[in-house]
Amino acid sequence: KNEVEQSPQNLTAQEGEFITINCSYSVGISALHWLQQHPGGGIVSLFMLSSGKKKHGRLIATINIQEKHSSLHITASHPRDSAVYICAVRGGNKLVFGAGTILRVKS
Amino acid sequence: DGGITQSPKYLFRKEGQNVTLSCEQNLNHDAMYWYRQDPGQGLRLIYYSQIVNDFQKGDIAEGYSVSREKKESFPLTVTSAQKNPTAFYLCATRWGGASPELFFGEGSRLTVL
Numbered sequence: 001k002n003e004v005e006q007s008p009q010n011l012t013a014q015e016g017e018f019i020t021i022n023c024s025y026s027v028g029i030s031a032l033h034w035l036q037q038h039p040g041g042g043i044v045s046l047f048m049l050s051s052g053k054k055k056h057g058r059l060i061a062t063i064n065i066q067e068k069h070s071s072l073h074i075t076a077s078h079p080r081d082s083a084v085y086i087c088a089v090r091g092g093n094k095l096v097f098g099a100g101t102i103l104r105v106k107s
Numbered sequence: 108d109g110g111i112t113q114s115p116k117y118l119f120r121k122e123g124q125n126v127t128l129s130c131e132q133n134l135n136h137d138a139m140y141w142y143r144q145d146p147g148q149g150l151r152l153i154y155y156s157q158i159v160n161d162f163q164k165g166d167i168a169e170g171y172s173v174s175r176e177k178k179e180s181f182p183l184t185v186t187s188a189q190k191n192p193t194a195f196y197l198c199a200t201r202w203g204g205a206s207p208e209l210f211f212g213e214g215s216r217l218t219v220l
Binding site for chain 1: 142147148149150151152195197199207208209210211212213214216
């Protein structure tokens with residue numbers, strides 16, 4: 001079993017829909033990252049959180065430490081949100097990445 | 108503008124040839140990392156360097172080599188010993204200290220024919 005599991009692997013949504021991407025992990029962590037990889041391949045950091053909830057624009061990230069689970073929500077999705085969303089967990093000096101969720105938002 | 112520059116973006120090589128991927132940063136970050144990305148898998152750490160003239164193997168270092176002669180530069184050489192070198196390679200940096208945030212380059216796609 002991978003240390004970081006993301007679901008779903010692929011997601012297609014209509015513009016305007018509310019989207020949820022899930023991340024479960026099996027190790028103790030100090031922080032969890034949500035990253036966005038755009039079609040060109042570059043990666044940007046969306047959120048880094050160790051507890052609770054963070055919001056930035058239409059993006060919301062939550063984490064439940066006891067359940068070892070995090071979710072990334074996108075409200076009012078738009079085609080420009082189409083990308084790969086990657087969850088990564090930090091334990092000590094090590095960063096372990098999930099395989100990513102491929103999101104496609106259709107207009 | 109501050110950032111991370113990876114080059115080349117696309118690279119084709121024949122089997123048995125060594126290739127070097129460049130990673131340059133002007134963010135004044137101490138730590139630099141090389142990751143490999145394969146379809147359906149999470150990023151895997153190849154090598155990392157926390158200070159100049161020092162670097163450590165990551166989880167999949169076999170068949171790769173690096174150098175860190177300058178703070179700004181962390182080139183990765185994919186040697187002929189790497190059995191399956193075709194992949195997408197990402198360079199990342201971190202400021203250092205207690206800051207865990209990583210900054211990524213745009214990546215280099217290597218195809219071995």
